[in-house]
Amino acid sequence: MRKALVGAALLAFLFPLLLNATHILKNDFLKQEAVKLIGTMGMELYEKTSVNVYLIATNEHFPERYNLVMYSKKYEAKLSKPYVLFVFAPYATITKKSKARGRVGIIPSSETVRSLYDYDSVRDAGIDVIAVKDSNTVEDKYNIGMLQAYSELCDNIAKSKGLKLESTIPDEMGTMVFVLRVFVYTGTLLLLWMFVLRPLYIRYKGRKNGKY
Numbered sequence: 001m002r003k004a005l006v007g008a009a010l011l012a013f014l015f016p017l018l019l020n021a022t023h024i025l026k027n028d029f030l031k032q033e034a035v036k037l038i039g040t041m042g043m044e045l046y047e048k049t050s051v052n053v054y055l056i057a058t059n060e061h062f063p064e065r066y067n068l069v070m071y072s073k074k075y076e077a078k079l080s081k082p083y084v085l086f087v088f089a090p091y092a093t094i095t096k097k098s099k100a101r102g103r104v105g106i107i108p109s110s111e112t113v114r115s116l117y118d119y120d121s122v123r124d125a126g127i128d129v130i131a132v133k134d135s136n137t138v139e140d141k142y143n144i145g146m147l148q149a150y151s152e153l154c155d156n157i158a159k160s161k162g163l164k165l166e167s168t169i170p171d172e173m174g175t176m177v178f179v180l181r182v183f184v185y186t187g188t189l190l191l192l193w194m195f196v197l198r199p200l201y202i203r204y205k206g207r208k209n210g211k212y
Helices: 002-020 030-047 068-078 118-133 138-160 171-207
Strands: 024-027 054-057 083-097 100-108
Touching: 024 030, 024 068, 030 054, 030 138, 054 068, 054 138, 068 083, 068 100, 083 138, 100 118, 118 138
Parallel strands: 024 054, 054 083
Antiparallel strands: 083 100
16 A cells, blocks of 8 residues: 555655656756756647757767758667657767867657748757856756757747747847847947947047147
8 A cells, every 4th residue: 555655655756757858858957957857848839839849969979060850860779750859969079170069959740830930040049048158057958949940949839820939938038139239230330430430530530630
């Protein structure tokens, strides 16, 4: 009897985690909080649209030009159509020469599914978070970036069908990144004016007035 109660309690604890992990095919660095949020978004999208959004978060060091579509083939048995497979590989090599790393793959089950989302907006939602210089650790940035990108993808699909999801994350980071960029560009222009353009302008005015 005691074993049965322990087993039931363990199942009650694990079931939500298993349910939330159904759309995550590989997880090398996502924290449990991120897993739960992704699971909730994925389940809501599926219930409302019948479209699955699967995630592979891998720390594998793929070589330059590695084919992510071919890589995804080994997960085919776990995919239910219609679907979008999101592959996030932050340690994948982009080019050996630049030593740049980090690749994103967004793989739809058909062209019809491909038309339900904007590839660039989904990709940028994650990359913008990771690129921002702040006090967050690299791992935290990967978690936040994946959450934002996954949320953007789910929102895109829902909106294409005239629906709204309750569990997705508002793109506040996108707004913040835009504001940061404005500050950076404004500061750059101000420095350019102070140290380059203004001295040239003063010199030009001086020559025009015969002072030089």
